Amino acid sequence: MALDTSPQAPAPVRQIANAIAGWVDRLGPVWVEGQIAQVSRRPGLNTVFMTLRDAIADISVPVTCSRTLFDSLNPPLVEGASVVLHAKPSYYANRGTLSLQAREIRMVGLGELLARLERRRQLLAAEGLFAPELKRSLPFLPGCVGLVTAPNSAAERDVLENARRRWPAVDFEVAYAAMQGTRAATEVMEGLDRLDRDPRVEVIVIARGGGSVEDLLPFSDEALIRAVHRARTPVVSAIGHEPDTPLLDLVADVRASTPTDAAKLVVPDVVEELRRVVQARDRLRSSVHARLAREQAGLDALRSRPALADPRTLLDARADEVGQLRARARRTVSHALDRAADDIGHQRARARALSPLATLQRGYAVLQDADGHVVTSVEAVTDGAALSVRVADGRIRATTTGVERDPVTDPASDPEEQP
Numbered sequence: 001m002a003l004d005t006s007p008q009a010p011a012p013v014r015q016i017a018n019a020i021a022g023w024v025d026r027l028g029p030v031w032v033e034g035q036i037a038q039v040s041r042r043p044g045l046n047t048v049f050m051t052l053r054d055a056i057a058d059i060s061v062p063v064t065c066s067r068t069l070f071d072s073l074n075p076p077l078v079e080g081a082s083v084v085l086h087a088k089p090s091y092y093a094n095r096g097t098l099s100l101q102a103r104e105i106r107m108v109g110l111g112e113l114l115a116r117l118e119r120r121r122q123l124l125a126a127e128g129l130f131a132p133e134l135k136r137s138l139p140f141l142p143g144c145v146g147l148v149t150a151p152n153s154a155a156e157r158d159v160l161e162n163a164r165r166r167w168p169a170v171d172f173e174v175a176y177a178a179m180q181g182t183r184a185a186t187e188v189m190e191g192l193d194r195l196d197r198d199p200r201v202e203v204i205v206i207a208r209g210g211g212s213v214e215d216l217l218p219f220s221d222e223a224l225i226r227a228v229h230r231a232r233t234p235v236v237s238a239i240g241h242e243p244d245t246p247l248l249d250l251v252a253d254v255r256a257s258t259p260t261d262a263a264k265l266v267v268p269d270v271v272e273e274l275r276r277v278v279q280a281r282d283r284l285r286s287s288v289h290a291r292l293a294r295e296q297a298g299l300d301a302l303r304s305r306p307a308l309a310d311p312r313t314l315l316d317a318r319a320d321e322v323g324q325l326r327a328r329a330r331r332t333v334s335h336a337l338d339r340a341a342d343d344i345g346h347q348r349a350r351a352r353a354l355s356p357l358a359t360l361q362r363g364y365a366v367l368q369d370a371d372g373h374v375v376t377s378v379e380a381v382t383d384g385a386a387l388s389v390r391v392a393d394g395r396i397r398a399t400t401t402g403v404e405r406d407p408v409t410d411p412a413s414d415p416e417e418q419p
Contacts, residue, residue: 017093024091024098032085032100034060039079041067050077052085052100063087065102073105074119083107117220121247124222129229130250136234138254138266142202144171145266146195146233148188150179155207155238155259162263170267173201179208184218189227196231203266204231206248207238207259219246228252238262360392378403 003019005011037060038051048070053060063085070077077083087100107115124130145163149156156174163170175191178184188206195201206228208219218224219239228235228251237252238259249255256262306313352358360366367375368388375381381400389396 014093017091017096021091021093024089027089029086029088029103032087034083034085036077036079036081036083039077041070050102052083055082062097062099063102064099065105069102069105074115074122077105081107117247120220120222121250124225124247124251129225134229136253138234138236139202141167141268142170142266144173144198144200144202146198146201146204147172147174147207148177148191148195148204149174149207149259151176153179153209155179155209158259159205159207159238159263162260163267166263166269167267168270171200173198180211180215180218185221185224188218189224192224192227192231192235196233201233203234203236205236205238205256205259205262205266206252207262208240209259210241216240216246219248224248225251236262236265357392360390365396366390378405 003011003015032052033055034052035055036050037053040049042049046067047064048067050063050065051060052063084106085100085102086104087102089098090101091098128134147156147159149159160172163172173195175195177187177191179188192204192206195204206219208216216239219237225247228248234253235251236254236256237246237248238256238261239246239248241258254265256265302308356366366389368390369375369380370386370388372388373380375387381387381403383400383402385400387398387400389398
C-alpha cells in the first residue's frame with residue numbers, strides 16, 4: 001500500500017527507506033543469470049563484493065557472498081564468467097543501495113565449460129603430466145621437423161614459410177589432421193603417433209590458428225594430452241593466439257604463442273647464426289692476436305735483459321770475481337806463511353837461547369870424565385885422569401897434568417873461615 005503523505009505531512013527519509021526495505025524483503029530468494037563484471041576481496045572482511053551485469057542490457061546490480069562460498073568454487077570465480085545466482089534481494093537503508101546476497105553460485109555456458117576444463121587440468125596435474133622436470137629441450141638444428149596441422153591452413157603456411165625463411169635447408173614431414181570438430185583429437189593423435197615413430201623426425205609441432213574456446217576444445221582432450229605425454233619426440237604446442245591456453249600447452253615440452261612463434265623456436269635464424277659465427281671468429285682472432293702480442297712482449301723483455309743480450313757479461317763478471325777471490329786467497333796464504341815464518345824464527349831463537357850450544361859458542365866448555373860424568377869440581381879430577389872437553393864444534397880429548405883450586409872458592413883461603 002502507498003504511504004499516506006502530502007506536502008503538508010511528508011514522510012521522513014528513514015520511513016521511506018524502511019518501507020522500501022520491507023517491500024524488497026518480501027521478494028524472497030530468486031535465481032538470477034548474468035556475467036561477473038567485478039570482484040573485490042577486502043582484507044579482514046568475510047564478505048566478497050561483486051557486480052553482476054546483464055548479458056544484453058547495460059544494467060548491473062551489486063552482489064555479496066560469504067568468503068567461504070566464494071573460496072569453495074572450483075574453478076575459482078573470475079571476472080567475465082557467466083553464472084546463475086540463487087540470491088536474496090536486500091535493501092541497505094543506511095546507504096540507500098540495493099544488492100543481492102548470494103547463497104549459491106553455478107557456472108553456466110562458457111563458465112561451465114571452463115570449470116570442466118579446470119577440473120580436468122587439476123586431475124592431470126595431480127598425476128604429474130605437467131611436471132616441469134619432464135620437459136625436454138629442443139634440438140638446436142633439427143634435420144627434420146614434424147608438423148601436425150590442417151591441410152592448406154594459414155597455420156601450415158606460417159610455420160613452413162617462417163621456418164624456411166630462417167633456415168632454408170630445413171626439412172618438414174607434415175601429417176594433416178582436422179583441427180576442429182569431433183574428429184580433431186583422434187586425427188591429431190594419429191598424426192602425432194606417425195611422426196613420433198619416424199626416426200628422421202627430431203621435433204613435432206602441433207599448429208592451429210586462433211578460434212573460440214569451443215573450437216579449441218579438442219586440444220584439451222584427455223586422450224590427446226596423454227598421447228603427447230607418452231611421445232618420445234619433443235612436442236611444440238602452437239595452438240591459437242597468446243591468450244589461448246588449451247591443456248596441450250601445459251603438457252607440451254615447449255609452448256609457442258602462435259604458429260609463427262613455433263617456427264622461430266624449432267629452427268635457428270641462419271642470418272643470426274652467421275653473424276654469431278663472424279663475431280665468434282673475430283673474438284677468437286682477437287684473442288689469438290692478444291696472446292701472441294703478450295708472448296712477443298715477453299720474449300722481447302727476455303731478449304732485452306743483459307744476460308741474453310750479451311751472455312759473456314755474466315761470465316766476465318764471474319771471472320773478475322774469481323780473479324779477485326784468487327788474489328785475496330794468495331794474499332791471505334802469503335800473510336799466513338809470513339806470520340808462521342816469523343813465529344818459527346822466534347821459537348827457534350828462543351830454543352837457541354836456551355840450548356847449551358849457545359853457551360858453548362860464547363867460549364864455555366863442558367868437562368867430562370872418562371865415564372861421561374860432568375866434572376863440576378876439582379875434587380873429582382886426579383892427576384893423569386883422561387878427560388873430554390865439549391866445545392861448540394866438537395870434543396877435545398885431554399889428560400890432567402895438575403889441579404889448582406880457585407882461591408876464591410877454597411875454604412882454606414877464606415880468612416873469615418879460619419879459626
